[in-house]
Amino acid sequence: MDEFQEVDEINLVDLIFYWIKRWRCIVVCMTFFAIIMGVYRYQTTITDNRLKKEQQLQQHLAEQVEEEVVNVPVVFEDPLSSAISFAIIGMLGGICLACLVFSINYVMSGKLQSEDKFQEKFDMLLLGVIRKKESKKKWCGFLDRWICCLEEGPYAKIPRKEQIKISAINVQVAIHKNSNKKIKRVMLAGTITGDDIIEICEQLAGEIDDVIFSPYRQIIYHAEALKKLEYYEGILFIERKGESYEKLIRKERELAVRRGVEVLGTIVC
Structure with missing residues (x-):
């Protein structure tokens, strides 16, 4: 309902x-x-x-x-x-x-179209928003950049690498916010794939030294990845705006909660 x-x-x-x-x-x-x-x-x-x-x-x-x-x-x-x-x-x-x-x-479409009220919709923290990487030059690309500045405001002026660093700091805070439960191993998961997702995962792992991060996995689609979830104390979801389905985001969170894994939050790219 x-x-x-x-x-x-x-x-x-x-x-x-x-x-x-x-x-x-x-x-x-x-x-x-x-x-x-x-x-x-x-x-x-x-x-x-x-x-x-x-x-x-x-x-x-x-x-x-x-x-x-x-x-x-x-x-x-x-x-x-x-x-x-x-x-x-x-x-x-x-x-x-x-x-x-x-x-x-x-x-x-049922896809994630906006980050507004993310926590209320999915009962998860939004730990960061990372601009999509421009893979190739498009015709009249300056218009796309202008539209991006209109939509995001001052946040659009922050370089993509800096956005990843900000997200990493938020993830680190989420990991250490509960002093009673120590999180040493974190699974990186989501419902989408791509080279930019792997890049974000690698940079996040490089920014946070005291935690072991897994490779990016899709626990929704692969039983083996879901089975390995029990070896981790926490899980961080990385989803893409306009591609990830809201229904699957809720489902993967539910899978983690059922197994007693701490849901740190989500990064939207």
Whole structure:
């Protein structure tokens, strides 16, 4: 029942940034519909003008046969201006359609879309947010950086390596907050994979010396990884925004709690 209530709580600002960050798809959709509508209207206008011209010719012939024929003026429409008007309508329609599709995906995908109220939703501490590593240069990448600055504010100016160090400090505090329970071995786990995840795990292990960290494991998908969980006193989850499923995040936490392993928190990258 709680899951259905959470779906209804949509952050409008996050949704708008979800649209903006997909501006390339919106531009493609907008251009496609503008071309389709413009070409369609251009052709139909030419066809209508041809029919009007034939009607005018028939009327002129009728005037020669009958003297008393009412001469109705025929107005020809400019194909270019009409096509431009419909192209603009197509652009607006393409934008609306793309935003509608993205909105449905945002709500229905079940993926982690925002870090807001993370602790309330998953009953886990959010120990850090690390910006996604830019693997390749994109067309008009400066727009992506500008959107990132708008969304994250001053936090966007912090270098990625520094964000990892900040997360490592938070993890260290979470490890030592309970003086009665000493945590010497920590499993790094999550539901996603990637070279950037391995990089984060290696840097976290390098920043914290007094704790042994495991390689990154997926306890949801691999029975062997789940079996090894009992050899660790604590577990740290690393998930990716826009890819990790909220249902699986809750499930992996539940697996750890059932086995009496201390859940330190989650880092979102």
